[in-house]
Amino acid sequence: MKYIGEEILGLPNRQLAAGKGQFVGDVQLDGMLYMAVVRSPYAHARIRGINTKPAEEVPGVQYVMTGKEAFERMNSITESYDTAAMGAKSVKWYALCPERVRFVGEAVAAVVAEDKYNARKAADLIEVDYEELPVAHDPEEAMKPGAPLVEPDWGDNIMVTRDFLRGDPDKAFAEADGTISGVVKAQRYTGAAIEPRGYVADYDPFKDMLTFWASTQNPHPMRVFLAETLGIPETSIRVIQPNVGGGFGLKIPTFQEEPLLAYLARKLARPIKWIEERTENFLVGGHAREERLYYEAAYTKDGRVTGLRAKVIADVGAPSALVGWGMSFVTAYCIPTVYKIENCRVQLFTVVTNKCPWNAYRGYGKEAASFLMDRVMDGVAQATGIDRAEVRLKNFIQPDEFPFPQVSGAMIDSGNYQATLSRVLEMIDYKSFPKMQEEARKQGRFIGLGIGQELTPEGCSMPRSTMLSGYDGCTVRVNPSGQVTVLTGVTSPGSGNETGIAQIVADTLGADIKTIKVLQGDTDTCPYGLGNYSSRSIIMGGAAAQVSATEIREKMFKVASKMLEVAPADLDSEDGKISVKGAPTRFVLFKDVASTVYRDCYGKYACDVEPGLEATRYFRHPNVYHQPEIQGRFSAYPSWPNGVAACIAEVDPETGFIKIIRYCAVHDAGRIVNPLMAQANLHGGIVQGFGGAMYENLVYDEAGQLKTATFMDYTIPTAADVPSLDVEHMETLSPFNPLGCKGVGESGVTGPLGALCSAVENALPHLKLNFNETPLTPNRVWQEIQRAQQRGN
Amino acid sequence: MKVPVKVTVNKKNYNVEVDTRMILADMLRDELRLTGTHIGCGTGSCGACTVMLNGHTVKSCCILAADADGQEITTIEGLSTGAQHLHPIQEAFVENQGLQCGYCTPGMVLSTLQLLTDKPNPTEDEIRHGIAGNLCRCTGYQFIVKSIQEAAKTINSKPAASKPAAAAVASRG
Numbered sequence: 015m016k017y018i019g020e021e022i023l024g025l026p027n028r029q030l031a032a033g034k035g036q037f038v039g040d041v042q043l044d045g046m047l048y049m050a051v052v053r054s055p056y057a058h059a060r061i062r063g064i065n066t067k068p069a070e071e072v073p074g075v076q077y078v079m080t081g082k083e084a085f086e087r088m089n090s091i092t093e094s095y096d097t098a099a100m101g102a103k104s105v106k107w108y109a110l111c112p113e114r115v116r117f118v119g120e121a122v123a124a125v126v127a128e129d130k131y132n133a134r135k136a137a138d139l140i141e142v143d144y145e146e147l148p149v150a151h152d153p154e155e156a157m158k159p160g161a162p163l164v165e166p167d168w169g170d171n172i173m174v175t176r177d178f179l180r181g182d183p184d185k186a187f188a189e190a191d192g193t194i195s196g197v198v199k200a201q202r203y204t205g206a207a208i209e210p211r212g213y214v215a216d217y218d219p220f221k222d223m224l225t226f227w228a229s230t231q232n233p234h235p236m237r238v239f240l241a242e243t244l245g246i247p248e249t250s251i252r253v254i255q256p257n258v259g260g261g262f263g264l265k266i267p268t269f270q271e272e273p274l275l276a277y278l279a280r281k282l283a284r285p286i287k288w289i290e291e292r293t294e295n296f297l298v299g300g301h302a303r304e305e306r307l308y309y310e311a312a313y314t315k316d317g318r319v320t321g322l323r324a325k326v327i328a329d330v331g332a333p334s335a336l337v338g339w340g341m342s343f344v345t346a347y348c349i350p351t352v353y354k355i356e357n358c359r360v361q362l363f364t365v366v367t368n369k370c371p372w373n374a375y376r377g378y379g380k381e382a383a384s385f386l387m388d389r390v391m392d393g394v395a396q397a398t399g400i401d402r403a404e405v406r407l408k409n410f411i412q413p414d415e416f417p418f419p420q421v422s423g424a425m426i427d428s429g430n431y432q433a434t435l436s437r438v439l440e441m442i443d444y445k446s447f448p449k450m451q452e453e454a455r456k457q458g459r460f461i462g463l464g465i466g467q468e469l470t471p472e473g474c475s476m477p478r479s480t481m482l483s484g485y486d487g488c489t490v491r492v493n494p495s496g497q498v499t500v501l502t503g504v505t506s507p508g509s510g511n512e513t514g515i516a517q518i519v520a521d522t523l524g525a526d527i528k529t530i531k532v533l534q535g536d537t538d539t540c541p542y543g544l545g546n547y548s549s550r551s552i553i554m555g556g557a558a559a560q561v562s563a564t565e566i567r568e569k570m571f572k573v574a575s576k577m578l579e580v581a582p583a584d585l586d587s588e589d590g591k592i593s594v595k596g597a598p599t600r601f602v603l604f605k606d607v608a609s610t611v612y613r614d615c616y617g618k619y620a621c622d623v624e625p626g627l628e629a630t631r632y633f634r635h636p637n638v639y640h641q642p643e644i645q646g647r648f649s650a651y652p653s654w655p656n657g658v659a660a661c662i663a664e665v666d667p668e669t670g671f672i673k674i675i676r677y678c679a680v681h682d683a684g685r686i687v688n689p690l691m692a693q694a695n696l697h698g699g700i701v702q703g704f705g706g707a708m709y710e711n712l713v714y715d716e717a718g719q720l721k722t723a724t725f726m727d728y729t730i731p732t733a734a735d736v737p738s739l740d741v742e743h744m745e746t747l748s749p750f751n752p753l754g755c756k757g758v759g760e761s762g763v764t765g766p767l768g769a770l771c772s773a774v775e776n777a778l779p780h781l782k783l784n785f786n787e788t789p790l791t792p793n794r795v796w797q798e799i800q801r802a803q804q805r806g807n
Numbered sequence: 808m809k810v811p812v813k814v815t816v817n818k819k820n821y822n823v824e825v826d827t828r829m830i831l832a833d834m835l836r837d838e839l840r841l842t843g844t845h846i847g848c849g850t851g852s853c854g855a856c857t858v859m860l861n862g863h864t865v866k867s868c869c870i871l872a873a874d875a876d877g878q879e880i881t882t883i884e885g886l887s888t889g890a891q892h893l894h895p896i897q898e899a900f901v902e903n904q905g906l907q908c909g910y911c912t913p914g915m916v917l918s919t920l921q922l923l924t925d926k927p928n929p930t931e932d933e934i935r936h937g938i939a940g941n942l943c944r945c946t947g948y949q950f951i952v953k954s955i956q957e958a959a960k961t962i963n964s965k966p967a968a969s970k971p972a973a974a975a976v977a978s979r980g
Contacts, residue, residue, distance in 0.1 A: 023904060028890060030909025031897040033843020033883030037910065040842035131828045208847040208855055208944050209910040259845070259910030260944050292848040508908020508945050694904055697947030725852035725942065733948040734939040738931070 016588055017517035017527055018753075021690035025513045025532065026257070035257040038212040038229045043285040046214070047076055049275055050133035051288070052123035052140045053297065054115035057151075057368040057718020058162070059144035061113055064123060069136035074128035077282055078140070079274075081112035081122055088277055092242040094235065094268050094481040095337040102174035102364070105165055105333045109243070109274035115144075116164055116332040117370050118719055119297030121270045126278055126286055149718045153306070153329035153365040164332055164366040173333060173364040176346050180421045181357030183312075186321025190312030194393040198386045199787040200767075202304035202329070203710040205375045205702070206730055207507075209259020210290035211299060213272060215279030224251045226276055231261045231507050232545030235481045236272065237537045239335075243273040244280070251276075255535030255545075261507030262702070263374030264300045266481065266547055268335045296723040300338055300373025301712055304329040305345060307386045311393065312357075317400040317408050321357040324349050324386065328362070328379075331369040337481060337547075338372025339364060341379035344471075347422040348383035351469040352431045352656060353391075353409040358421045368718045374547060376702060377470070381764040384468045388768025389786055391467075392775070402465055402772070403439055407432060417637070417749075424471065425649040427637050427756070430746045434658045434680040435467070441678040441740060442660040450662075459664055461675065462779075464772025466659040466765035471651030472757030474548035475638040484652070485634045486550065487541035488558035490519055490566050492627035494612040496590070496605025497529045503543010504555030505535045509759055510691035511551035515559045517687055518552075518753065522563035523570075524587025525604055541630045549757030552687055553653050557752050558633035565629040570607045576619045577602045577610070637750040653748055655756040657681035659700070659765030663773040670796025672708060672774060674737050679765055682744040684756035689743060692758045696741045699762025705731045707766040708790050781807045812876045816841065817885030825872040831865075832856040834872035835882055843883035843913045847942070854941030857914035858882050864921040866940075883913035886920070895965075896920055896958045905954030907945030915941045919955050927963055929955070 029035055066078040090106035097104035111122050123140050127133035148162035155161055156171040164171055187193060214227040224246075230236050233253040241248040258265060271288055279286045290299065305328045312321035326349075328342030346362035391409065395402040410431040411418050418426040439445075447463050454461045475484020489501040500519050506512045512532040520527040533539060543555065571582040574592040578585070578600055586595045593601035608627055610617065615625040637652035659679040663672050679700060686692045709729045713721045722728040741762075747754030771785040774795060781802035787794070809824045816839060823838045830849075835841045835858065844867060847855035851869040858867045859881040886894035896919050899905065906912045915938060922929060922937035929937060934955045935948070943951060 023901065024907070026909065027901040027904070027906060028893065030906055030912055031900045031916065032887050032890065032893060033913040033916075034890075035909045036842075037845070039836070039846065042837070042840070129826065131826055206944060207908070207910075208853055208942055209845065209908070210847070257910075258908060259847075260908045262944070289846075292850065292853075508910070510907065690904055694907060694946060694950060697949045698907065698945045699947075701947030702944065724850055725848050726850065730942060730944065732939040732942065733935040733952065734932075736935075736948060738949055738952070739947065 015521045017520045018687050019689065020517065022513055022517055022527065022688055024510050024691065025516060037209060037257045037259055038214060038227050039289050041214045041227045041256065043216055046285040046287055047126050047128060048130040048133045049278060049286050049288040050125050050137035051121050051271065052137045052142065053119045054122055055118065056115060056144055056146055057118050057149045058147040059115050060147060061111065061115065061122060062143040062145050065141040066123065068139035068141065069125050072127065072132050072136035072139065074132045075125060075136045076128065077126040077278065079110065079124045079278065081108060081110040084108045084110040085112035088273060089243050089245055091268050091270065091273060091335040092239045092480065093335045094239065094266060095340045096478050099476065099478040100174060100343065103168050107335045109270050109277065117368050119294065119370065121274065124274055124278065126282060150367045151714065151716050151718055153327050153367055156365050156367050157363060164368055171366050173330065173339060173366050176343065176362040178346065178360040178422045183321045183323055183357040183359045186357035187312045190320060191315040192397055193310055193312050194397055195310040196389065196393065196786050198307040198309065198389050200303045200305045200382050200385065201788055202301050202712040203706050204301050204712060205262035205264040206728065207260030207262055207264060210292060210295040211265060211269065212289035213275050214285065214287045215275045216285035217280045217283050219283050222250045224276055224280055226251060226253045227256055228253055229258050229265055230255055230267060231265045231505055231547060232267060232481065233505065233535050233537050234503065234542050235544055236267045238480050239268045240273055240276050244277055253537045255505055258507035261546060262376040263378065263547060265507060266337055266374050292725065293723045296728060297720055298370055300336060300375065301331055301370045302338060302341060302372050302375035305342065305382045307382060309386060309390060311390045313394045313398065315398055317394060317398045317405045319353065319355050319390065319394055319409050322350055322355045322390065323359050325361045326363065328364050329367050329369065330364055331367060331371040333366050334371035336371050336373045338374055341372060341374065344379035345382045347424055348380050348469060348471065349386065350421065351384050351387045352411060352429065352467055353387060354411045360421060369714055376699065376760050377763045378548065378760065380470045380760065381767060384764045385767040388466055388772065392772050403435060403444065406435060406467060423648050424651060425637060425639065426654045427652065427748050427750055428746050429654060429656050429682065430744065431656060434656065434682050434744055437742065437744065438658050438660045438678050438680040441742065442662065442676060444660065460667060460777040461662055461664045462773040462775065462777025464661050464769040464776060466661065466767060466769030468658065468764035469654060469656045470760045470764065471654050472549035472760065473553045473635055473651060473653045475635065475650050475652065477640040481544065483544060484638055485632055486543040486554040486558045487630060487632045488555060488562045489541050489628065489630040490559065490562040492566055492608045494609060496608040498523065498525055500530060500532045500559060501540045502532065502534045502555050502559065503541050504551040505546045506551065507546055509546065509551065509695065510688065511555060513691060514552050514687040515556055518556045518559050519563045522560050523567050524592065526590045529590065549759035553751055553755050553757045554633055554635065556687065556755060558631060560752055561633055562629040562631040565631060566627055569623050569627065572623055573610055573620050574602050574607050635750060652750055653756040655683035655758065655761055657761055657765060659769045661769035661773050663770060663777065665774050665777040665795065667778060667799050670792035670799060672770065672790055672795060674704065677737060678740040679762060680742050680744060681761050682746050683758045683761060684748040684751065685745055685754035686743050687755065692743060693741055695758050696762040697739055699760065700739055700766060701731050701736050703763040703766030704736055707770045707788050711789055810873050812872055814875050815879045817881060827873055829872040830868050831870040831872050831875050832867040835867060841882050841884050845910050845913060847910065854914045854918065855911050857917045857941060859917060864918055883916060886916065895961045899954040899958035899961060903950050903954040903957055905951040911941055911943045915943065915951060919958060923959055923962060928959060
């Protein structure tokens, strides 16, 4: 292999560095109109009436639409995560709310005008008469009988529950040497891609064709959703994904503005643009994370965890058609992550409140499970007096125990957790740390070390799902002149998989990578595929590319074997040449074989192969069980990348300010196709993790008003806030994936949670701090220090 | 209401009529079709819309187009002269993978231009503070910092007369 495993620069780098990318906001069409959305100022209210007249009188206003029209003329928005398949309650969600709003920002009306300034002005003039309703704000309050109901038809606020059980936890607790308990709290936060969402819709009534440019991760599923919501044929819609300015899961459909804009463009037969404002993005662009995890763990005095009870309470916001609520399920599904705990009970309560709905965000609930287990392991270390790393080593699933069935039914493919932990401890010089800490203390500085373990299952494959079905397609086309076009069903919102897929195709064909063009994100040209989510673009899309390219290679070898008068099995290809194994001077050029197939299909070399050099093949992952496997379990994640971080942080007890001094991570995602891109993804993931661990917080008040809806209130890490990171990869290959790949996209984002909490506690051991809650803002850290001092620690 | 605006952008003169509510970033993008200037927040927080106004970086979402009348502006499009002729800073971002989705990149490149004009040999800490007004959500900044270090080396290794357009642009203010 010449390219797989090499640091190949991103194929779109030049275009993007020159400012010549084409993002959705850059799409400019003749006669284009602009849409502005009227949003609910209340977290829960009934719409008594809407007066659109003042808006209609604004110059340039072409159309005003309310929820009544959405209800009468459109279907409810198709769910991107099938609630019925998961036994969860559902709602009918419309492009504009017809009678009731359930969170601040939910769309109630839309204005289309000649320019965006007048569209906004007109939207602001629309008078909506609301009757305020009681608000469900806190998830645990919302679970109680008599709480205000987000959906009155449901009878309660619980969307779905799960109860996973293995072994006999009661017995384990009764027989334990000791137990610990606590609650881990993750705040509500989000991905905040620098490019907000945006769409441009253009309808040609003569061709009956709606062209829809979307800053989305999933053009093909989006087309299905638009077709179903608008009640029109899929073949009358073309979704184009231009360059996307970051997704991180938040640009997975389906949002209200998508069918809304598509409907209006068809109705008016004019192109219309809608670009989300940053505050809109914070209000409605999808939230994540807000979970409380109550836990009790039973341990032996030698540090083995023999029992675990965990209760996950997830506040998924208002129910919608978005995929986000599934993250709560994944948290429960992943517990107890990399550890083998024989007696385990994991309960899940997915609760709805009058807040923004969750949408997918990097980590997808896995981060909370790993954060919980870090807290459990550190707690057991504290209670037994055994070293934190040692406790983890004692409890890991062993390398020879894979595939390992987890409590939830998850089938973990492979891993070597001992090796990654040992390596990261070497990198951070774990053994010398106590001395370093002592030296620092002499200088009046408080430094601490923490460990954060992460397990991020990837390639999500859910039953009966449009969006998450877990397969993908790829077309590989060798053109008559020998250059290669690759059309993928997966997409890249800046994650670099187009480069990885080019590497895989180049190696499979033996072609020069410079002759390969990868095209993505167009439903009219690319094969049907599910797009980008769950780090699947290489494990699913890359594997599909490999299968397609293999078919073409076999065909080309067949022709080349006649040209060279050897058996196909004796051939090899590299650098655009197909040569005889062991005799590299006997070769034909790749392009000459292509030319022969296209230009001489009745000739002696190509007469017995089908003309053309194009294959579209699909890949389905072997390690998925939708029909019960031998133990009656289902498994939705085929691939289980993992990693571990070790972090040294300094705490200023006077201010509560934390400075990260050193951050090392070892990551194992099986085969790494492009170490440069993997590294880049890890850096980004880790720094988003720092944001979640230290800064970012979507704060609602009791009336359900979001108080942090700009980048001035919702602070994400800047370059000055973070250190250089030290990241290494290990490659424990997936036994189920043809490339051995496991997925990298969500890696790194989890480690900082456990590592930083642990490091802060470790920096001030005399205070016996217990940080089970993020973010570790200076304010919170300082308050905890004050409390500990008042306790006399 | 519309007002006439006369600006020089990337050394080219433009006369346009703009809505008084229009921000400079929108004028560059929608009127002049220079879409390399991106908008990420509209509140001057993210830096995606960074351009040079009279030789100094500004956030073009926080300036009204009408206020740019008579001024000289450089956008990302003014830094390169073609796909194979990028500015050394852009080349460094390409070669060091100092970008992923590319949305923050134009602003990041222009802030780098300002930084390297002010401090030709910045330390890592100076680089990190120099770009702290530009948010990136993909890279974790590490390869951006590396790109800037490499760009500084390339620019400093060139004789003064052939220093990039960068320095020339900046000195005009």
